[in-house]
Amino acid sequence: MKIAIDTLGGDLGAEEVVKGVLSARETEDFDALLLGRKEELEECLSKYTADLTGISVVDAPTAIHNDEDPAIVIRKKKDASMVVGANLVSQDEADGLLSSGSTGALLASGLFIIKRMEGIERAALSVFFPTMNGFSLLLDAGANMDCKPEYLYKFALMGSRYIEKVHGKSNPRVALLNIGSEEGKGNKLTKETYELLKNSSLNFIGNVEPRELISGGYEVMVCDGFAGNVALKTTEGVAMTLLSLMKQAMMKNLKTKIGALMTKNEIKDVLKGLDYRETGGAPLLGLRKPVFKAHGSSDALAYRNAIKQMVQFIKTNVISYIEQGVKEW
Amino acid sequence: MKIAIDTLGGDLGAEEVVKGVLSARETEDFDALLLGRKEELEECLSKYTADLTGISVVDAPTAIHNDEDPAIVIRKKKDASMVVGANLVSQDEADGLLSSGSTGALLASGLFIIKRMEGIERAALSVFFPTMNGFSLLLDAGANMDCKPEYLYKFALMGSRYIEKVHGKSNPRVALLNIGSEEGKGNKLTKETYELLKNSSLNFIGNVEPRELISGGYEVMVCDGFAGNVALKTTEGVAMTLLSLMKQAMMKNLKTKIGALMTKNEIKDVLKGLDYRETGGAPLLGLRKPVFKAHGSSDALAYRNAIKQMVQFIKTNVISYIEQGVKEW
Numbered sequence: 001m002k003i004a005i006d007t008l009g010g011d012l013g014a015e016e017v018v019k020g021v022l023s024a025r026e027t028e029d030f031d032a033l034l035l036g037r038k039e040e041l042e043e044c045l046s047k048y049t050a051d052l053t054g055i056s057v058v059d060a061p062t063a064i065h066n067d068e069d070p071a072i073v074i075r076k077k078k079d080a081s082m083v084v085g086a087n088l089v090s091q092d093e094a095d096g097l098l099s100s101g102s103t104g105a106l107l108a109s110g111l112f113i114i115k116r117m118e119g120i121e122r123a124a125l126s127v128f129f130p131t132m133n134g135f136s137l138l139l140d141a142g143a144n145m146d147c148k149p150e151y152l153y154k155f156a157l158m159g160s161r162y163i164e165k166v167h168g169k170s171n172p173r174v175a176l177l178n179i180g181s182e183e184g185k186g187n188k189l190t191k192e193t194y195e196l197l198k199n200s201s202l203n204f205i206g207n208v209e210p211r212e213l214i215s216g217g218y219e220v221m222v223c224d225g226f227a228g229n230v231a232l233k234t235t236e237g238v239a240m241t242l243l244s245l246m247k248q249a250m251m252k253n254l255k256t257k258i259g260a261l262m263t264k265n266e267i268k269d270v271l272k273g274l275d276y277r278e279t280g281g282a283p284l285l286g287l288r289k290p291v292f293k294a295h296g297s298s299d300a301l302a303y304r305n306a307i308k309q310m311v312q313f314i315k316t317n318v319i320s321y322i323e324q325g326v327k328e329w
Numbered sequence: 330m331k332i333a334i335d336t337l338g339g340d341l342g343a344e345e346v347v348k349g350v351l352s353a354r355e356t357e358d359f360d361a362l363l364l365g366r367k368e369e370l371e372e373c374l375s376k377y378t379a380d381l382t383g384i385s386v387v388d389a390p391t392a393i394h395n396d397e398d399p400a401i402v403i404r405k406k407k408d409a410s411m412v413v414g415a416n417l418v419s420q421d422e423a424d425g426l427l428s429s430g431s432t433g434a435l436l437a438s439g440l441f442i443i444k445r446m447e448g449i450e451r452a453a454l455s456v457f458f459p460t461m462n463g464f465s466l467l468l469d470a471g472a473n474m475d476c477k478p479e480y481l482y483k484f485a486l487m488g489s490r491y492i493e494k495v496h497g498k499s500n501p502r503v504a505l506l507n508i509g510s511e512e513g514k515g516n517k518l519t520k521e522t523y524e525l526l527k528n529s530s531l532n533f534i535g536n537v538e539p540r541e542l543i544s545g546g547y548e549v550m551v552c553d554g555f556a557g558n559v560a561l562k563t564t565e566g567v568a569m570t571l572l573s574l575m576k577q578a579m580m581k582n583l584k585t586k587i588g589a590l591m592t593k594n595e596i597k598d599v600l601k602g603l604d605y606r607e608t609g610g611a612p613l614l615g616l617r618k619p620v621f622k623a624h625g626s627s628d629a630l631a632y633r634n635a636i637k638q639m640v641q642f643i644k645t646n647v648i649s650y651i652e653q654g655v656k657e658w
Contacts, residue, residue, distance in 0.1 A: 132570065145517070210563040226508055227556060234542060241543045241544070249598065252595045263589060263592070
C-alpha cells in the first residue's frame, strides 16, 4: 500500500508531516510518497535514523494557497504537490492522497482528476466532530452548498459504510441535522431527506437539533454543506472564544493564576476529548480513490492519526463497499 | 402605552413575570395587561406594596405547549393567554405583546391575528446574539425555513432600522452569514443576497463566517431561519457543554475546588457579557404591531429588560420607520 502525502499544505511545514509519517510507520504497514520540495524533504529525512525503505520523495515544489480559485489553480499549477498527488492516485501509482492544504483545491483535484464513484453525484467533506460520547462523522461539512435530498441520502449511506468498515461499528446510528426533533420540522430539504432516510435500510434515528450536536448519541450526522459548515465553524468559534475568555480570566492576577495552576490538569483532561488531532483526517467521501484532508494546523500527531485512518480505509476497501451499497439502493 | 404580557409561557411561572413588570415600572412608563390565570395573578399582585395603578389582569387561563401545532392551536384555544394577547393588540387595546411561550405559536399568533407590515412577506425572529463586542441582532433565527434573497434583504432593512431606533446606533453594520468571507462564496441564496445588499443603501460590510460570529464587529446579521437557528443553537449547545465540562473539572477534588474558588469571580465577570438576560427579548420583526419573544427560562431580570426594550420600540415607532424604508426601496 502506497500513500501520497502532500507536505506543502500545512501551517507547520514539511517537518511535521515527515515526523507524522515516521511515527505512523511504527504501527502501520505502508509506503509513502512525499510530495513537495525535493531538497528540503531529503534534508529533513536525513536527520532521522529510522528505516526509510519505502519512503520516496516526489519533487512537486508548488504550493496552492487558500485564496486561489480551486478549479483554475489545479489546471494551471501542474507541479503543485496536491495536483501531482491526485495524478499519481488517478494513475494507480498511489492508493490514496493525504493533504492539509486548501479544502477547495483538494476537492477540485479529487473531482476533476480522481473522479467520483459510480452512482455518486456529489463528494462530501466528512469531518469527525467531537461529542460528549466520542467522535461522530458529520457530512457534508462544506463541499456542497445547494443539495438535493438524494445527495443527503447518499452522504448518509457513505458515512454509515465508512464507520462500519473503518471504525468497526456495525449498524451506525444516522441522524439528520435539523432545527426541530420531530418529523415534519425543518426546511424543504430536511423534510424530504427525512422521508428518504426513514424508508431506507440505514439505522436512521431521526432529527438531531444543533443544540444536541455536541451531546452525541449518533455516529453519522448528515446535512447540506452550508448547514454543516455553519454548525462546525460555529462550534470552533464558540469553543475557541470561550476557552480564551476563561484563560484570560484565570491569568488576571496572582490569586487567579494560582487557582488556574490548581485546576489545570483536570481541565486539560476534560478538554482532551475535544482534540481534533485524535482523528486527524477527514475523508472526501464519494471519490473513486481515498482522499483525506488533514487540518491546516496539523502536527505530527494529527498526521500520524490521519495516516492510520487512511491505512484502515484502504485495507478494508471502503470504497467498493460504498459502491455496492449505492447499487443496492 | 399599554403592554400585554403573557404570564403562562415561561418555565419559571407567573411570579417571575410579575416581578419583572414591577421592576420595569420603576424606570419605564407603561401600563400592563397581565394575561393568565386571574386568581393566581391577583394573589401574586396582592403580595406587593408597589403602586398597581395601570396594571390589570385579563383572565386567559389556557397555556400553549411547545409540542402543539401552532397554526391549529391558535385557532382552537381561543382563551389561550397568547391568543388573547394577540387579539388585544390587533384590536388596538394594547400596544404590544410580550410572551416567553412557544415561538411557533407566538409567530402564528402574530401572522394570523396581528398580520404583517405592508410590503413585508415574512416576519423574522430577531435574536440578540452575544459577541465579544456586545450584542448583535441575528435574523432570521428560525421563523422562515426556505427564504428568497428579497426576504433576507428585508430582514437586513428591518434589523438595521430597529437598531437605529431602539439602540440609537446610526448606520448599523449589516453582515451576511456565509461560509466564506469573499464575495461569490456560499449557496445560491447567500450569493444572490450578497448582490442585493451590496447594491442597497444599507451599511453592508460583507460576509461573516460562522467562526467569526461570536467575535462581533457588526450590529445586524442576516441569514435564513434554518442557518440562523443552526448557528444560534449550536452556540448555545457548545457554550453550555463546555462550561459544564469546565465546572465538572473544577469540582473534581479538594485541590481543584480551592482553585475554582480562587478564579470564580473573574470567570463570572468574563461570562457575564454572554448573559442572554441582558437583552431579554427578541422582536418578531415584520408584524404590524410589536410582538416580543422572551426566552423560555426568563427570570424577573430578563422580563424587565425585555419590557424596557419594548417600551423603547413603541416609543420610537420603529414599525412605521421600517414601513417607510420598505416603501423607499
